[in-house]
Amino acid sequence: MPRGRYAPSPTGGQHLGNARTALVAWARARDAGFVVRVEDLDAARTVPAAVEGNLDELRWLGLTWDEGPDVGGPHAPYRQSERTAAYAAALATLEAAGATFACYLSRKDLRTLASAPHAGEPGGEGGRGAYGPRERAENARVAAAKAAAGKRPAIRVAVPATEVEVADARLGTLRIPLHEAVGDAVLRRADGVWAYHLAVAVDDGAMGVAEVVRGRDLLPSAALQVHLQRALGTTPPSFLHVPLLLDGDGARLAKRRGAGTLHALRARGVPPERVVGLLAWTLGVTARPTPLAADEVAAAFTVEATPPHPVVLTREALAWLEGGPTPDGPPVAGPLDAGGGGA
Numbered sequence: 001m002p003r004g005r006y007a008p009s010p011t012g013g014q015h016l017g018n019a020r021t022a023l024v025a026w027a028r029a030r031d032a033g034f035v036v037r038v039e040d041l042d043a044a045r046t047v048p049a050a051v052e053g054n055l056d057e058l059r060w061l062g063l064t065w066d067e068g069p070d071v072g073g074p075h076a077p078y079r080q081s082e083r084t085a086a087y088a089a090a091l092a093t094l095e096a097a098g099a100t101f102a103c104y105l106s107r108k109d110l111r112t113l114a115s116a117p118h119a120g121e122p123g124g125e126g127g128r129g130a131y132g133p134r135e136r137a138e139n140a141r142v143a144a145a146k147a148a149a150g151k152r153p154a155i156r157v158a159v160p161a162t163e164v165e166v167a168d169a170r171l172g173t174l175r176i177p178l179h180e181a182v183g184d185a186v187l188r189r190a191d192g193v194w195a196y197h198l199a200v201a202v203d204d205g206a207m208g209v210a211e212v213v214r215g216r217d218l219l220p221s222a223a224l225q226v227h228l229q230r231a232l233g234t235t236p237p238s239f240l241h242v243p244l245l246l247d248g249d250g251a252r253l254a255k256r257r258g259a260g261t262l263h264a265l266r267a268r269g270v271p272p273e274r275v276v277g278l279l280a281w282t283l284g285v286t287a288r289p290t291p292l293a294a295d296e297v298a299a300a301f302t303v304e305a306t307p308p309h310p311v312v313l314t315r316e317a318l319a320w321l322e323g324g325p326t327p328d329g330p331p332v333a334g335p336l337d338a339g340g341g342g343a
């Protein structure tokens with residue numbers, strides 16, 4: 001089994017979808033080395049209490065880790081806010097290779113371009129248009145004037161119009177076109193904040209992460225992160241993208257919906273074995289929800305048994321957490337196109 005990691009963003013309490021990702025990542029990597037890395041780069045979105053709070057939620061579930069902000073390890077520090085020197089060095093490497101450019105376009109400029117007629121292919125991330133040749137051309141047209149007016153640029157990676165191979169334990173080997181999936185992604189924001197893709201590529205490379213487990217919605221990002229790792233000379237990981245958990249309305253779980261957070265469940269007296277048991281059922285580990293320890297799930301988890309479609313957490317399934325009747329049969333399947341489906 002390969003070394004793995006779980007990387008919470010401490011913007012609030014984790015929901016059941018986060019817990020499910022963490023459980024699978026731990027099941028896959030606990031024998032080879034499991035890293036917890038806190039992705040707290042965006043100070044404006046970080047909730048200080050959630051840094052320790054997220055770790056505590058993982059402990060409550062019964063997860064353990066070999067390296068992390070609380071236990072240290074050979075690749076410390078494990079909080080991204082303390083790793084910015086590594087991101088600066090990586091950006092310098094990419095700049096020296098001519099793989100980046102300064103982008104002066106504002107969000108508003110980009111929205112205007114994306115809504116113009118013939119705006120081109122919609123991008124893979126959240127339905128936004130991927131930053132591509134049109135945006136580069138517009139940037140080239142306005143850059144000098146904006147720079148003269150004192151605007152600070154974001155730094156973007158100039159992605160080639162090529163496909164990148166992404167190896168996924170569930171989906172097989174995928175060839176993902178970089179320019180359509182993510183386009184010329186931001187590496188450092190205009191306000192100086194290091195962007196997610198660069199930080200993840202640098203850290204997964206530095207920490208020797210061999211398999212990344214995360215939600216299916218991040219599949220387009222995998223292509224860019226593989227590309228960045230190659231450009232930086234580290235070994236890209238393989239992936240296990242897990243179909244998402246959806247709420248009763250078929251929407252992706254979000255941290256802001258208080259009731260389903262681990263914190264709220266714990267405060268209501270739900271035992272962790274019920275949470276883990278519910279997640280195990282959504283992962284195809286058991287035929288019906290049964291209270292289980294995280295260890296038992298890790299031992300029984302297989303990629304093959306994982307449902308290929310998103311799973312809807314119905315009212316009935318959630319009621320089981322609090323002692324309601326046991327749902328009969330498999331979990332309710334969500335639509336494959338809910339952003340969390342199969343290939």
Ligand code: GLU
Pocket residue numbers: 007008009039200213214218
């Ligand atoms: N910090 C990211 C999140 O919580 C993790 C993304 C990843 O696993 O690469 O969504």
